[in-house]
Amino acid sequence: MKVAVVGVGVTKFGKLENKTSRELFAEAVDYALKDADMAPKDIESVYVGNFTADLFEHQGHLAPLMADYAGLRGLPSTRFESACASGAAALRHGILAILSGLYDIVLVGGVEKMTDLPTTEVTDALSIAADNLFEASVGATFPGEYAMIAKAHMDTYGTTREQLASVAVKNHHNGFLNPKAHFQKEIDVEKVLNAPLIAWPLGLYDCSPISDGAAALILAREDVARKYTDTPIHIVASSQASDTVSLFERDSLTSLKAAKIAAKTAYEMAGVSSKQINLAEVHDCFTIAEIIATEDLGFFQPGEGGPAAEQGLTQIDGDIAINPSGGLKAKGHPVGCTGVAQAVEVSIQLRGEAGKRQVSGAEIGLTHNIGGSGATAIIHIFRR
Amino acid sequence: MKVAVVGVGVTKFGKLENKTSRELFAEAVDYALKDADMAPKDIESVYVGNFTADLFEHQGHLAPLMADYAGLRGLPSTRFESACASGAAALRHGILAILSGLYDIVLVGGVEKMTDLPTTEVTDALSIAADNLFEASVGATFPGEYAMIAKAHMDTYGTTREQLASVAVKNHHNGFLNPKAHFQKEIDVEKVLNAPLIAWPLGLYDCSPISDGAAALILAREDVARKYTDTPIHIVASSQASDTVSLFERDSLTSLKAAKIAAKTAYEMAGVSSKQINLAEVHDCFTIAEIIATEDLGFFQPGEGGPAAEQGLTQIDGDIAINPSGGLKAKGHPVGCTGVAQAVEVSIQLRGEAGKRQVSGAEIGLTHNIGGSGATAIIHIFRR
Numbered sequence: 181m182k183v184a185v186v187g188v189g190v191t192k193f194g195k196l197e198n199k200t201s202r203e204l205f206a207e208a209v210d211y212a213l214k215d216a217d218m219a220p221k222d223i224e225s226v227y228v229g230n231f232t233a234d235l236f237e238h239q240g241h242l243a244p245l246m247a248d249y250a251g252l253r254g255l256p257s258t259r260f261e262s263a264c265a266s267g268a269a270a271l272r273h274g275i276l277a278i279l280s281g282l283y284d285i286v287l288v289g290g291v292e293k294m295t296d297l298p299t300t301e302v303t304d305a306l307s308i309a310a311d312n313l314f315e316a317s318v319g320a321t322f323p324g325e326y327a328m329i330a331k332a333h334m335d336t337y338g339t340t341r342e343q344l345a346s347v348a349v350k351n352h353h354n355g356f357l358n359p360k361a362h363f364q365k366e367i368d369v370e371k372v373l374n375a376p377l378i379a380w381p382l383g384l385y386d387c388s389p390i391s392d393g394a395a396a397l398i399l400a401r402e403d404v405a406r407k408y409t410d411t412p413i414h415i416v417a418s419s420q421a422s423d424t425v426s427l428f429e430r431d432s433l434t435s436l437k438a439a440k441i442a443a444k445t446a447y448e449m450a451g452v453s454s455k456q457i458n459l460a461e462v463h464d465c466f467t468i469a470e471i472i473a474t475e476d477l478g479f480f481q482p483g484e485g486g487p488a489a490e491q492g493l494t495q496i497d498g499d500i501a502i503n504p505s506g507g508l509k510a511k512g513h514p515v516g517c518t519g520v521a522q523a524v525e526v527s528i529q530l531r532g533e534a535g536k537r538q539v540s541g542a543e544i545g546l547t548h549n550i551g552g553s554g555a556t557a558i559i560h561i562f563r564r
Numbered sequence: 565m566k567v568a569v570v571g572v573g574v575t576k577f578g579k580l581e582n583k584t585s586r587e588l589f590a591e592a593v594d595y596a597l598k599d600a601d602m603a604p605k606d607i608e609s610v611y612v613g614n615f616t617a618d619l620f621e622h623q624g625h626l627a628p629l630m631a632d633y634a635g636l637r638g639l640p641s642t643r644f645e646s647a648c649a650s651g652a653a654a655l656r657h658g659i660l661a662i663l664s665g666l667y668d669i670v671l672v673g674g675v676e677k678m679t680d681l682p683t684t685e686v687t688d689a690l691s692i693a694a695d696n697l698f699e700a701s702v703g704a705t706f707p708g709e710y711a712m713i714a715k716a717h718m719d720t721y722g723t724t725r726e727q728l729a730s731v732a733v734k735n736h737h738n739g740f741l742n743p744k745a746h747f748q749k750e751i752d753v754e755k756v757l758n759a760p761l762i763a764w765p766l767g768l769y770d771c772s773p774i775s776d777g778a779a780a781l782i783l784a785r786e787d788v789a790r791k792y793t794d795t796p797i798h799i800v801a802s803s804q805a806s807d808t809v810s811l812f813e814r815d816s817l818t819s820l821k822a823a824k825i826a827a828k829t830a831y832e833m834a835g836v837s838s839k840q841i842n843l844a845e846v847h848d849c850f851t852i853a854e855i856i857a858t859e860d861l862g863f864f865q866p867g868e869g870g871p872a873a874e875q876g877l878t879q880i881d882g883d884i885a886i887n888p889s890g891g892l893k894a895k896g897h898p899v900g901c902t903g904v905a906q907a908v909e910v911s912i913q914l915r916g917e918a919g920k921r922q923v924s925g926a927e928i929g930l931t932h933n934i935g936g937s938g939a940t941a942i943i944h945i946f947r948r
Contacts, residue, residue: 200697225804231624232618232624234616234618234619234692235618235619237696238692238696238700239692239695239696240615240616240618240645240647240692240693241645241646241647241692241693241694241809241935241936241939241940242645243646243806243940244646244806244807244808244809244935244939244940245695245809245939247806248806248808248809248939253806253807253808254805254806254807254821254822254825255805255806256803256804256805256806257804257806257940258644258646258653258656258657258804259644259645259646260642260643260644260645261624261625261626261643261644261645262625262627262628262642262643263624263625269642272642273642273657273660273661275664276657276660276661276664276666277657277660277664279663279664279665279666280659280660280661280663280664281663282660282663308618308622308623308624308625309624309625310625311623311629312621312622312623313584316622419640420609420640420641420642421638421639421640422627422628422631422632422637422638422639422640422641423628423637423638424628424632424637425625425628425629425632437638438638441638551625551628552625555625555628555629555632556625556627556628556641
């Protein structure tokens with residue numbers, strides 16, 4: 181696609197007290213500018229992913245605000261909201277803006293500051309990614325929605341709670357290796373199974389946490405990228421599809437149609453097959469979501485995602501490394517930041533700079549960012 | 565820019581009870597598809613401008629939801645939030661998506677459903693377009709901010725309340741000629757001056773109303789546009805700039821720096837001067853905003869916008885027709901819809917289909933969409 185990642189930055193994820201979204205965003209941008217050895221004046225436009233600072237911070241008009249505090253005052257700055265896929269929506273449109281010929285270099289950032297509200301208010305805020313008329317207003321918030329998806333997957337394929345738990349265990353292990361991750365501790369299957377239930381069959385450790393964080397990417401047109409880095413990471417596919425927001429309107433609950441369509445498009449665009457992907461950062465907002473993601477992306481056949489996770493095939497040294505960063509589950513899930521953070525992780529991995537969590541010999545990586553229960557799916561593929 | 569408008573649609577603006585945003589959006593899309601003689605299957609991607617359904621309807625993840633209800637389920641669908649310039653942000657990125665080579669035909673829609681909340685809650689919701697830390701939280705909501713801007717303009721240039729009032733009178737006259745406008749009644753200067761004060765020097769009739777509404781545009785690559793229409797409206801410039809969100813950080817309150825920068829870029833891109841513009845839909849959220857817009861866009865020298873309005877130079881048959889639709893003031897201001905509705909009006913005018921409010925011989929039109937008190941400015945120029 182003639183666009184490359186030339187700089188990346190990500191803040192620590194977690195409950196970051198006394199920091200506002202603008203401070204987190206500026207910190208991530210600062211890291212990315214340093215990484216690319218660039219000055220703010222090199223940036224031509226700013227793309228911001230954020231789900232709902234409207235509800236989390238009573239703040240909208242986010243793009244010029246973030247740009248200003250990051251030292252990028254005055255630049256064309258736009259905010260993207262695609263629920264939990266807001267970060268990838270910003271990334272996708274940063275890429276398209278370069279492809280349009282309008283810009284050579286753009287900054288893409290994602291940010292969410294979630295922990296200032298009590299948990300029940302956060303769940304309520306997140307529920308606006310569901311259909312307020314037919315889902316949220318009658319109590320169907322996301323833990324319940326993904327619980328229904330998990331139950332359907334269990335009924336159809338015999339997926340077990342132990343298989344779900346193995347996703348959480350792996351991602352906590354990977355997060356333990358990632359200094360920026362929200363959680364820095366290992367857990368075992370027993371701990372997951374014995375944790376308080378949130379919405380059966382999902383327990384506390386099947387759910388991603390409420391996190392604060394920001395991430396930034398600097399994108400450049402291929403022909404200028406080498407001015408800034410010896411290791412440009414080439415973006416070879418960007419695809420997006422959507423589906424009904426309401427679960428009840430779907431034909432199936434055991435896969436996400438939008439993700440399957442976006443995956444097919446992305447593989448065609450990149451000219452690669454699912455077998456060629458070395459690592460993927462996928463949208464594991466709940467453990468079941470990672471299992472379904474690995475099926476929707478063609479890494480495993482439908483119903484084989486659970487056994488594959490349990491057998492360790494998705495570990496960093498497995499057949500395909502899934503969420504080496506720790507994923508949403510352990511790295512954390514500052515919602516509108518996640519899609520950008522996924523791309524940061526894949527870029528770091530493809531550069532070979534991921535330290536203890538490095539996927540050996542990684543050449544091709546993929547990001548899979550989902551909004552809500554699958555009404556938005558955005559996929560990017562990157563090559564070293 | 566090799567992109568043309570081939571279909572337009574707009575709902576009636578006003579207090580539209582018993583209609584949700586999805587119904588309004590679908591209605592506007594339906595009009596646009598009929599106008600372009602297209603089927604939903606002809607559309608490849610959906611761009612949605614919306615400010616904060618998050619607060620107005622407790623609904624996010626708006627793009628796939630709107631697409632679904634408009635018969636466009638499954639398409640890549642993205643929502644843009646740039647406060648009151650959200651509609652133009654969606655338009656701009658629809659244009660860039662076509663220029664990127666990814667799509668031939670996209671739908672751009674804008675929608676806001678505002679009247680379900682009490683007025684005080686609407687003002688509070690709108691205040692998230694200001695800086696919550698330094699403005700809204702200490703009481704600086706938009707009527708107050710624009711009142712400060714008006715006072716500064718009066719002090720610097722001698723602008724009068726009568727001049728402000730003449731903007732309201734003109735826009736109510738134009739709205740009276742526009743069957744889709746929120747207000748359908750003429751007013752006079754006396755009525756404006758004697759209305760209840762909102763924030764001195766701005767009275768009730770100096771403020772745009774709280775409106776519901778939706779608008780849609782179908783954009784096509786130039787080389788396919790003629791398949792759908794004999795009167796494609798060519799988009800010849802799209803520009804965007806930003807500024808500080810907080811007023812207190814600005815060097816001047818008597819003009820909007822972002823708008824001046826965006827105007828300069830737009831004229832260069834289009835290869836036209838301000839003198840060649842026949843009509844402009846500008847962001848008159850308050851009467852003072854229209855006066856400043858006409859100065860920032862180069863139609864009048866700084867300080868001459870007030871006298872020009874009072875002398876009738878901005879009427880439909882004046883030197884330059886400003887807001888022939890009735891503008892935000894009388895057509896209404898469903899916030900995230902406004903930027904799209906402005907482009908709909910300019911397209912209708914350039915086609916010569918504006919009926920009683922037609923600007924005679926209009927060849928070139930401009931839209932000027934502002935977010936907040938000027939932290940975002942997005943300008944588009946269109947040619948017959």
